[in-house]
Amino acid sequence: MPLLSEWNRKLHFYTGLYFLLFLWLFSVTGLFLNHSQWRFHQYWPQRKQTTSQHQIQPPSENADLEKAQNLMQQLGISGEVEWPATPPAPGRFDFRVAKPGRILEIKTDLAAGRATVERIDVNGWGVMTMLHTFTGVRANDPKAQRDWLATKVWSFSMDAVAVGLLFMVCSSYYMWYRLKAKRRWGWIALGLGMLSCGFFAAGLRWLDR
Amino acid sequence: MRFYLWIRDLHLYIGLFLSPFVLVFAISTLFLNHAWKPWEAAAAQTRSAQIQVPAGLAQSQGMVRLALAKQILTQLGVSGEVDFIRYLPKENRLILPVSKPGSRVTIDIELGTGRATLERRDTGIWDALVYLHRSPGPHNAMLRGNWFYMRLWRWFADGTVYLALFLSVSGVYLWAALKAERRTGLILLGAGVASFLMVIYALTV
Numbered sequence: 001m002p003l004l005s006e007w008n009r010k011l012h013f014y015t016g017l018y019f020l021l022f023l024w025l026f027s028v029t030g031l032f033l034n035h036s037q038w039r040f041h042q043y044w045p046q047r048k049q050t051t052s053q054h055q056i057q058p059p060s061e062n063a064d065l066e067k068a069q070n071l072m073q074q075l076g077i078s079g080e081v082e083w084p085a086t087p088p089a090p091g092r093f094d095f096r097v098a099k100p101g102r103i104l105e106i107k108t109d110l111a112a113g114r115a116t117v118e119r120i121d122v123n124g125w126g127v128m129t130m131l132h133t134f135t136g137v138r139a140n141d142p143k144a145q146r147d148w149l150a151t152k153v154w155s156f157s158m159d160a161v162a163v164g165l166l167f168m169v170c171s172s173y174y175m176w177y178r179l180k181a182k183r184r185w186g187w188i189a190l191g192l193g194m195l196s197c198g199f200f201a202a203g204l205r206w207l208d209r
Numbered sequence: 210m211r212f213y214l215w216i217r218d219l220h221l222y223i224g225l226f227l228s229p230f231v232l233v234f235a236i237s238t239l240f241l242n243h244a245w246k247p248w249e250a251a252a253a254q255t256r257s258a259q260i261q262v263p264a265g266l267a268q269s270q271g272m273v274r275l276a277l278a279k280q281i282l283t284q285l286g287v288s289g290e291v292d293f294i295r296y297l298p299k300e301n302r303l304i305l306p307v308s309k310p311g312s313r314v315t316i317d318i319e320l321g322t323g324r325a326t327l328e329r330r331d332t333g334i335w336d337a338l339v340y341l342h343r344s345p346g347p348h349n350a351m352l353r354g355n356w357f358y359m360r361l362w363r364w365f366a367d368g369t370v371y372l373a374l375f376l377s378v379s380g381v382y383l384w385a386a387l388k389a390e391r392r393t394g395l396i397l398l399g400a401g402v403a404s405f406l407m408v409i410y411a412l413t414v
Contacts, residue, residue: 010393013384016377017394018401023377025405027370034366036347101413127413134412137244144244150411155242157408162238169228169235176221189225197229200362201337205312207288207358 005178012171015164022161029132032125043126050119058110059093065147068095068106071115077104080136080148099150100134101127213386220379223372230369237342240335248332260284260318260325266303267296267320275355278305285325287314290356293349309358310337341366 016023032041059070068081071093079097088094093108105118122130135155136146146152176186239245261284263277278294282305289307296303305316311333317326345353345363354360384394 010390013380013390013394014397016380017384017398018404020377020381020398021402021405023373027373027377031367031370033347034345034363036350099412100409131409131412135242135244137242139241139244139246150408153408154412157404158238158242162235162242165231165235169231172221172224172228176225179221182218182221185222186225189222190228193226193229196365197233200341200358200365201233201310202334204358205309205331205337207309 005174008171008174012168012175015168015171019161019164022157023165025128026132026161029129032129033132041125041129043122043129046123047126048121052117052119054115054117056108056113056115058108058113064093064095065145067093068097069147071106071108072097075106075115075117077117078148078150079104080134080146080151083141083143098130098134099148100130213383216379216382220376220383224376227369227372227376230365231373233338234342234369236335237338240339241342246336248330248336251330251332253328253330255326255328258285258325258327260323262318262320262323267298267301271351275352278303279355281305281316281318281325282307285316285327287316287327288356289314290344290354290359291352293352308340309356310340 032038036042054075056071056074059067061067061070064083065081072078072081077097079099079102082096082098084094084096088107091109091111093110095106097104097106101122103120105120107116107118108114131154134151135158136144136148136151138144146155176182179186260281263280266274266277269277274294274296275291278291282288282291287307289309289312292306292308294303294305301320303316303318303320305318307314307316311331313330313332315328317328318324341362344359344366354363384390387394
């Protein structure tokens with residue numbers, strides 16, 4: 001077997017083997033996100049909520065992210081910082097810290113030097129589901145930026161899985177095309193896939209019904 | 210041997226059929242992961258029309274309101290998935306965003322006068338892929354699938370998952386049948402599992 005063909009085949013299944021658990025996670029949680037009515041994975045009704053009060057030193061930093069990170073250090077918490085949709089009242093500094101499985105709402109009274117932490121913990125189904133969409137960014141919120149190392153690593157993993165899948169598709173086309181005996185039915189299978197997918201991706205916008 | 214050949218052919222043909230769908234989800238992941246929105250620059254086309262406001266629209270709720278809103282879409286010749294329905298009681302206005310992969314129409318209706326303003330934006334193929342990736346999704350679950358073609362897409366999205374799971378399991382079987390590749394394959398499988406668990410640990414502890 002020529003070298004390119006041999007290495008293409010090896011890399012196809014090496015890539016698949018390496019990303020196997022990642023693929024299973026994103027596949028299964030994709031089903032969960034599309035079927036929120038399935039009872040067995042409904043984690044939100046089973047969430048545990050607690051509230052605690054803490055004395056804090058008002059941060060001296062000016063930038064919001066640095067203020068938040070100062071408070072997180074004082075409170076001994078880690079995670080991805082998220083900002084509320086509406087700005088807090090003067091004298092207050094509110095933000096959210098999230099990680100898959102746990103959400104913390106931090107409400108700080110800067111003048112009184114007091115922080116209220118509302119904590120929400122969810123179960124394993126919640127952790128899995130949150131992992132699917134945990135990117136640290138939001139399309140409609142330019143202020144949301146990845147600020148936690150673990151988020152950056154996870155985001156890189158998502159990119160890697162996507163690129164891995166793109167490679168696996170291309171390598172599969174190469175492998176298939178080399179098999180002359182499989183070309184006819186292969187074209188039919190690929191054609192059906194392209195027609196059906198293309199109908200949704202490109203054809204629907206022209207539909208008037 | 211026969212079982213191996215069947216699995217190999219199924220892996221091949223199902224993989225080929227599924228490959229465009231895998232491309233949709235993989236490419237759109239890159240956009241979603243980096244909040245890239247190249248379609249934001251798309252120009253909007255605006256037009257106005259006079260409509261007959263269905264009786265009881267302002268007072269209605271839930272699926273009844275959706276059904277009445279769809280009558281407005283028919284009058285305007287607009288089709289697509291209704292994203293949500295926002296009623297502004299002080300202004301007696303209804304906002305109705307309607308989407309299709311690659312196209313968004315926002316309909317602003319003055320209920321008192323029956324005047325509808327339509328803003329249409331063709332958002333292009335990349336937005337179409339992102340829209341399909343996110344559909345139907347967990348938000349406004351009761352409303353989702355209110356357009357036949359998005360109900361149909363739900364079946365294809367589910368099918369993509371089930372077939373991808375089959376491809377992964379059959380792929381492992383096909384690899385395991387290759388004795389010469391078992392050692393390297395196990396190392397990579399182990400490395401992947403270890404990477405996965407380490408990242409999950411870092412994220413959740």
